[in-house]
Amino acid sequence: MTSQFSPKSDFLRTLMDRGYIHQCSDFEGLDQKARSGMLTAYVGYDCTAPSLHIGNLISGMMLHWFQQTGHRPITLMGGGTTRVGDPSGKDETRKLLTVEQIEGNKNSIKGVFGKLLNYGPDGNGAIMVDNAEWLTKLNYIDMLRDIGRHFSINRMLTMDSVKLRLEREQELSFIEFNYMILQSYDFVELARNYNCSLQMGGSDQWGNIVNGVDLGRRMGTHQLYALTTPLLTTASGAKMGKTASGAVWLNADMFSPYDYWQFWRNTEDADVSRFLKLFTLMPLDEIARLSALAGSEINDAKKILATEATALLHGRAAAEEAAETARKTFEEGIAAETLPSFNLPIGTGLLAANVAVGFASSNSNARQLVESGAVRINDVVITDTRRILTAEDFRDGAIKLSMGKKKHVLIKA
RNA sequence: GGGGGAAUGUCCCGAGCGGCAAAGGGGGCGGACUGUAAAUCCGCUGGCUACGCCUUCGCAGGUUCGAGUCCUGCUUCCCCCA
Numbered sequence: 001m002t003s004q005f006s007p008k009s010d011f012l013r014t015l016m017d018r019g020y021i022h023q024c025s026d027f028e029g030l031d032q033k034a035r036s037g038m039l040t041a042y043v044g045y046d047c048t049a050p051s052l053h054i055g056n057l058i059s060g061m062m063l064h065w066f067q068q069t070g071h072r073p074i075t076l077m078g079g080g081t082t083r084v085g086d087p088s089g090k091d092e093t094r095k096l097l098t099v100e101q102i103e104g105n106k107n108s109i110k111g112v113f114g115k116l117l118n119y120g121p122d123g124n125g126a127i128m129v130d131n132a133e134w135l136t137k138l139n140y141i142d143m144l145r146d147i148g149r150h151f152s153i154n155r156m157l158t159m160d161s162v163k164l165r166l167e168r169e170q171e172l173s174f175i176e177f178n179y180m181i182l183q184s185y186d187f188v189e190l191a192r193n194y195n196c197s198l199q200m201g202g203s204d205q206w207g208n209i210v211n212g213v214d215l216g217r218r219m220g221t222h223q224l225y226a227l228t229t230p231l232l233t234t235a236s237g238a239k240m241g242k243t244a245s246g247a248v249w250l251n252a253d254m255f256s257p258y259d260y261w262q263f264w265r266n267t268e269d270a271d272v273s274r275f276l277k278l279f280t281l282m283p284l285d286e287i288a289r290l291s292a293l294a295g296s297e298i299n300d301a302k303k304i305l306a307t308e309a310t311a312l313l314h315g316r317a318a319a320e321e322a323a324e325t326a327r328k329t330f331e332e333g334i335a336a337e338t339l340p341s342f343n344l345p346i347g348t349g350l351l352a353a354n355v356a357v358g359f360a361s362s363n364s365n366a367r368q369l370v371e372s373g374a375v376r377i378n379d380v381v382i383t384d385t386r387r388i389l390t391a392e393d394f395r396d397g398a399i400k401l402s403m404g405k406k407k408h409v410l411i412k413a
Numbered sequence: 414g415g416g417g418g419a420a421u422g423u424c425c426c427g428a429g430c431g432g433c434a435a436a437g438g439g440g441g442c443g444g445a446c447u448g449u450a451a452a453u454c455c456g457c458u459g460g461c462u463a464c465g466c467c468u469u470c471g472c473a474g475g476u477u478c479g480a481g482u483c484c485u486g487c488u489u490c491c492c493c494c495a
Contacts, residue, residue: 262449269450296448330449361458365442368457374443404442406449 009034010069015227017284018277020062022203025213025226030198033225034071038124041066041198041227042074042190044131044183044205047082048097050108051251054263055202057313058229058278062200063126064116072124074196075113076186077106080135084179086161086208106130112250115313127194131186138185147185150218151211156180159207180208187212191221198225250313257314258340261322262406264306272301280308329408333379335400341410346394350375350387353411359403369403376402 005027007013011034015021024030033039043059045052052060063073082102097105110128113119117126156162159180162172187209190196199209209226216224248263249255255263267275273291276282282304290301303323311319321338328336342357351366354375360366367385369375375382377393378400389411393399399411 266449269448272450296450298450299448302448302450326449360442362460364460364463365458367463369443372443372456404444 005031007031011039011066011071014065014069015062018065019274020058020065020229020278022228022230023206023226024228025210029223030225030227033197033223034069039066039071039198040074040190040194040196041071041200042076042187042196043200044076044078044081044186045109046078046086047102047105047109049247049249050105051249051254052109052112053247053249054279055232057250058232059201060113060116061278062227062229064281066200067117067124067126070124073117073126074190074194075117075126075128076190077110077128077130077132079103079106079130079132081131081179081182081186083132084182085176086179086183108251112313129190129194131182131189134189135182135185147181147215147219150215151181151184159211161207180211183208184212184215187224188216188219188221191216191224195222197222198227200227200229203228203231252314252318256340257310257318258322258325258338260314261306261310261319261326264309265302265326266406267302267305269298272298272305275309276301276305279312280305281312282308335378335395335398335408335410337410339400339408339410341398341412343413344389344411346389346391346413348389350377350382350389351385353389353401354403357401357409357411359401359407359409374404376400 007016007027009031012021012027012031041063043063045056063075067073079102082097082105083099113126113128119126119128156177161180162177187196187199199212201209206226206228209228213224213226216222247255248260252260264275264279273287276287276290277284280287290304293301303326306326307319307323310322325336325338328334329339340357344353344356348356350370351360351363354360354366354369355363359375360369366375370383370385370387373381373383377387377389378395379402389399394413397412400408401411402408
């Protein structure tokens with residue numbers, strides 16, 4: 001158990017103190033190695049979507065601290081493995097993405113790492129590689145002889161990712177079955193070419209990672225290590241990262257800094273301390289002070305969490321702006337100029353307006369919401385479904401339209 | 414190759430004697446209570462030019478006043494035997 005081990009290396013101590021560690025293949029060994037010089041570690045990222053989401057942010061933060069404590073991080077883009085598809089934790093086969101989609105996603109994902117890591121030529125400058133570089137060049141027969149012979153089908157069948165599918169009598173295609181072999185090989189490849197000795201990832205990656213450690217031993221690399229983070233859940237046990245509009249994406253064009261700030265602002269009380277440690281760079285003693293706040297005072301801690309987490313990802317200026325927009329909107333009740341705005345002509349029906357700004361999915365949906373008293377024009381509840389936006393509704397050239405307590409937009413003519 | 418099952422509201426799971434816009438969950442959204450929290454309670458959760466109309470139960474036909482429900486063919490998936 002992690003709690004019985006007290007690490008001496010800066011790296012592991014930092015990770016443990018901040019709550020990043022779930023499992024490690026060999027704590028003592030890794031700790032010792034981290035004290036004896038610069039290590040190289042990597043995390044692999046799927047290219048299944050055009051942006052990473054907050055679930056991926058934890059491993060990215062681990063790489064950040066890894067670098068901060070003097071080591072060299074590698075971000076591995078799964079340009080090759082995404083063509084195969086990871087069956088871990090999935091109920092059914094995902095549709096295969098085209099190579100073009102994968103390349104597009106890869107390029108769109110890359111940007112976020114520049115916020116967390118320093119790339120560059122200096123001693124421990126981060127490195128970015130794409131496993132398509134070597135995986136697409138593998139020759140089938142050679143691969144079977146060099147790599148495949150080290151894998152036991154008997155053991156592969158006991159891996160969770162495989163076992164689950166078999167037990168549930170769900171299809172597991174041959175291509176997916178091969179995924180763990182490729183990911184394992186990645187580790188060996190990075191060990192050989194970059195002297196990489198540690199792979200980190202989410203707890204669902206444990207099986208894939210230890211397979212790589214194993215393959216390394218069989219193929220004669222130096223000792224490799226596995227380190228995983230806990231699954232990100234709220235204190236109530238719900239999986240994190242999903243909201244009404246989908247996942248909490250890290251790319252600003254898919255999830256705005258303001259929404260991102262709001263996401264963290266709405267954290268459950270019981271999660272504040274944990275999230276401050278995981279998703280901000282604040283010193284632990286400062287976090288301890290904030291965590292001690294009780295009752296409604298903990299809202300101050302939530303604002304700091306939101307601002308710091310947003311600043312880390314989107315920059316200080318965007319974070320301050322989001323905080324200010326929120327303050328005006330929620331604490332002063334005035335329409336902040338920086339709220340999301342839409343252009344709609346005077347005379348637009350209230351229902352149509354709600355659909356246009358994304359509050360409702362259809363006129364019917366909008367009608368129901370209006371009737372239930374959820375919709376406000378300039379902070380006045382409107383229940384008339386035939387209401388039309390008029391010139392008199394404009395205050396300083398804009399109408400503040402609200403859905404529920406939290407969603408507000410400005411409408412301009 | 415032979416035999417037996419399955420496919421339901423496009424978020425998911427899942428009931429469904431021939432009268433069904435289709436039970437029940439989960440999730441989501443909204444309301445109340447609060448602190449932009451949690452828990453709890455209530456409402457909504459196919460669409461529309463809306464006391465009515467239109468479109469939905471794998472696909473295509475058929476029987477019937479009427480089909481998610483019965484019949485035929487097809488597709489996909491699963492299980493057993495070979």
